Amino acid sequence: MTLVIVGANPTVARAAAALPADVIHVQLPDAPALDLDDLQARGTHRIFTVDYQDRAAFTSFIDEVLHPLSPSAVVSLTELGLEPAAAAAERLGAKGVAASVVRGTRDKLEMRRILERKAPHLNPAFAPGDDTVAVERLFAAHARVVVKPVDGAGSAAVALVERLEELPQDRRTAATLLEQYADGREFSVEAMSSGGRHTLVGIAEKGTTDGFVEVSHMMPPPSLDPARHGLVEQAVRETLDAVGLTDGPSHTEIKIDGDKVIVIETHNRLGGDGLADLVLLTTGVDWRRAALGWAVGEGLQRETPAAAAAATVFFTAPPGRVTAVAPKPSLRHGSIGLWDVLVRPGDVVQPLRSSADRLGMAVLTAASTAECVAAVAELTALPIITSRPAL
DSSP states (O other): OEEEEESOOHHHHHHHHTSSSEEEEEEOTTSOOOOOTTSOOSSOEEEEEOOTTSHHHHHHHIIIIIGGGOOSEEEEOSGGGHHHHHHHHHHHTOBSOOHHHHHHHHSHHHHHHHHHHHOGGGOOOEEETTOHHHHHHHHHHOSOEEEEETTOOTTTTOEEEOSGGGSOGGGSSTTEEEEEOOOSEEEEEEEEEETTEEEEEEEEEEEEOTTSOEEEEEESOTTOOHHHHHHHHHHHHHHHHHHTOOSEEEEEEEEEETTEEEEEEEESSOOSTTHHHHHHHHHOBOHHHHHHHGGGTOOOOBOOOSOSEEEEEEOOOOSEEEEEEOOOOOOSSSEEEEEEEOOOTTOEEOOOOSGGGOOEEEEEEESSHHHHHHHHHHHHTSOOEEEEOOO
């Protein structure tokens, strides 16, 4: 079988090398190089470059380059590659996720409208940014409103607004979605679908800033009891059924307050922020491999988990200039695996407006969920990166 992967990073390329398939990587012209020489792949691996965000150029590439190679499936695990992969699969008659399904997950307003029709109990109140009457009604009924781009990702340009007068004019457009703020704790759910049956692979509990940027993920989720775990599972299955996702990976973000579950968004890909590493550590499922392998007939494969609990913690600092970076510490609770600091003294720290403004991350493992909570608290209390205001 031949699998086309649109927009792989080196980690995804390594996962693909373990599949029983020939692999064609389709990369943007300016993407970092993929070094395939040391992968010890089970099949052949080739790389082509094309601007797959240019519809005309990519359509020509599909017809002239991919079609003669007769690929079996086309997939992507990166946000900007999802729609091109779906378009290629449909044009080639190959296995993949339908373009209409992908659009229903990437377009946040379209997802709200789908849930409004098929699972309204999972929706907050919402309004398109260019619907003046609906926006006024939303602010009149709710004290806090979340403003986000319709096609956003990585928590970029997400804001909390409390009064209509505070809503900037440039956010009152069709490119903006406004939603009732949902109270409660937030969770990320990784699932695999096959023939319309949805299997939960892992649930992580999020830690976020006031500006909605994620600063930690813990798996399994420490505050999710069995009853609410069932509510989360049911909500995810209803959401995936509503958007029409029958096969492949998904990443769904939800909030739960008491017994009320609200879906924040869903995607036909695995989650970022190292969630695939947490899945592997705590369940034994190589989530990146599984998120690719379904398209070539490979089911979920589980090995012995390496840890009872795991977490990712992201480093931040006040805006200014970095003055010091602490070395990797020894913790009283748990242990640190990956340690990746992206800045050094003298670098500029931008305000924390999106995931791209974080300064690095660590992956922790622990012998229990309670110990993992303690390890995250211990690490986040340490001054890993010190900064001072820029003059």
